[in-house]
Amino acid sequence: EDVKDIEKIKQTLPALVNINQDDIDAKLKTARKMPPFQPIKIKEDISWDEVAKIEIARIDLPGVVLEIEPRRRYLFGDLIAHLVGYLGEINEGQLKVLKKANYRQGDYIGKYGVEEGWEDYLRGVNGGKQIAVDAFGREIELVKKINPVSGSSLHLTIDLETQIAARVALKDKVGSVVAIDPANGRVIAFVSSPSFDPNVFSKGVSKEDWTELATSPFRTLENKPIQGQYPPASTFKLITAAAALEEKVITPATKIYAGGTFRFGNRDFRDWKEQGHGYINVHRAIVESADTFFYQVGLKVGIDRLAFYAKGFGLGQKTGIPLTNEKPGLVPSSKWKMDTYKVKWYEGETVSASVGQGYVLTTPLQMANAYAAIANNGRLFQPQVVDKVKDLEGKILWEFKPKEIGRVPVSEETLDILKKALYGVVHEDGGTGRGLRIEGIPVGGKTGTAQVVKLKENSPRLKPHQVAYEQRDHAWFVGFAPVDDPKIVVAVMVEHGGFGAEAAAPVAKEVIKAYLKGSRTQGF
Numbered sequence: 001e002d003v004k005d006i007e008k009i010k011q012t013l014p015a016l017v018n019i020n021q022d023d024i025d026a027k028l029k030t031a032r033k034m035p036p037f038q039p040i041k042i043k044e045d046i047s048w049d050e051v052a053k054i055e056i057a058r059i060d061l062p063g064v065v066l067e068i069e070p071r072r073r074y075l076f077g078d079l080i081a082h083l084v085g086y087l088g089e090i091n092e093g094q095l096k097v098l099k100k101a102n103y104r105q106g107d108y109i110g111k112y113g114v115e116e117g118w119e120d121y122l123r124g125v126n127g128g129k130q131i132a133v134d135a136f137g138r139e140i141e142l143v144k145k146i147n148p149v150s151g152s153s154l155h156l157t158i159d160l161e162t163q164i165a166a167r168v169a170l171k172d173k174v175g176s177v178v179a180i181d182p183a184n185g186r187v188i189a190f191v192s193s194p195s196f197d198p199n200v201f202s203k204g205v206s207k208e209d210w211t212e213l214a215t216s217p218f219r220t221l222e223n224k225p226i227q228g229q230y231p232p233a234s235t236f237k238l239i240t241a242a243a244a245l246e247e248k249v250i251t252p253a254t255k256i257y258a259g260g261t262f263r264f265g266n267r268d269f270r271d272w273k274e275q276g277h278g279y280i281n282v283h284r285a286i287v288e289s290a291d292t293f294f295y296q297v298g299l300k301v302g303i304d305r306l307a308f309y310a311k312g313f314g315l316g317q318k319t320g321i322p323l324t325n326e327k328p329g330l331v332p333s334s335k336w337k338m339d340t341y342k343v344k345w346y347e348g349e350t351v352s353a354s355v356g357q358g359y360v361l362t363t364p365l366q367m368a369n370a371y372a373a374i375a376n377n378g379r380l381f382q383p384q385v386v387d388k389v390k391d392l393e394g395k396i397l398w399e400f401k402p403k404e405i406g407r408v409p410v411s412e413e414t415l416d417i418l419k420k421a422l423y424g425v426v427h428e429d430g431g432t433g434r435g436l437r438i439e440g441i442p443v444g445g446k447t448g449t450a451q452v453v454k455l456k457e458n459s460p461r462l463k464p465h466q467v468a469y470e471q472r473d474h475a476w477f478v479g480f481a482p483v484d485d486p487k488i489v490v491a492v493m494v495e496h497g498g499f500g501a502e503a504a505a506p507v508a509k510e511v512i513k514a515y516l517k518g519s520r521t522q523g524f
Contacts, residue, residue, distance in 0.1 A: 002063035013061075023043075027042045039065055045204055074199050077198075078198075083114060089106065108202075117322050159189065163189045164514075165510050169506070169507040169509075174496065179491075223323065224364065226325075229329055233357065233473075236310075241297070262291075315329055317329075319382060356450070367478045381405065448477070452471055473499070475500045477491075
């Protein structure tokens, strides 16, 4: 309302600051329904040179004002960006919905992560002042002032040392690390790689920066622990084993011949170990990750019973973590395939599903939560990332409370068999996770190598470096420690990393060491 000649201002400002008339018009259009007494932000984060030019020219620019305001600063940069999220300028659609909630054009709002999910606690209340000015825009007197109120302080469940260890261990790999406390669902570490610096958004992301982030072939903005959906591969064998034991398809003593290949129909399903494993029981099948053992066991269980137990471990559905856009993964069944593709389920597809391939998809957080239920004797908790919220006086407004969301449909006897087998994966001869041994700390876990592309039946077994990057297998490790009194569950997924034992297990080892700090000496 103080502007005398808008066209003159639109012509003058581009000569003083780095802005063009189209940008000014766009800002004016967005704010066309705002009250005339409210300022319209047309450019932010201006340089000192631009400030000086505006101040010098203010006498010729009635209605043009400079405002100084605080800006969120993310001290840890990209260390925990996908969990914390970032602020961004409110858009027109949000403004229409939130204009009655003390938001106005130019305000910043949580756009991602905790910043978005806990916006109501974090935001605070805008302040303001009414100032009388003369014809030249010079301040005469302060008419009224309303002091701003800071938002509440929010404390995460993240353990900083463990988060740093996870970030460093993942280095330049593409993938994720998520660690939780199996006793209550607290998220201890949460890494998605590659990461980004949320300060880029805090100061107003440029079109160039946004384009680079949004078009990254490594999906930089994807929150991989909750949005990355991958075949779980051999980490899923624990679900198949649990189903088989509970349905009495096998007993702990049942031995099955696990050769280098398993012939079913007109196809050979291969084992990762060319010479096979011989006659083994379920314990050794988990320890050695015998594919051909689980092919046969999965067929005996059947896809629908397998789906029942997978869902009982929390797969195929969101965990409920309070972060937006969590993906549910996929647990296939005969009904699902008929509903989706209008064709029946084939038993050959059960062979693949029994080792976590085929249609099966999970997120790293889902696998961490499933293994947490093995570690804590059957309880599924909702993963949580906020420990408490305090107001300015230090009064607790909200506090973490464990939220049990289900019990796995498995007996304690079966869970005990699984835990001992997971311990054997790391500590027994022939175990695929032997490289995860930590002196004084009994670790249990499972490696996994998920096929990205279907291999020809007679194709040679190649090393990861012999295969094009985008065709390399994904690498998994999911496990917990100490086995006798679990304090931490870790799920590591390295995209196109090759073998789980080589790419994912060493990352998990560093995370476990950082959290437990080597203080344990008791064995399983």
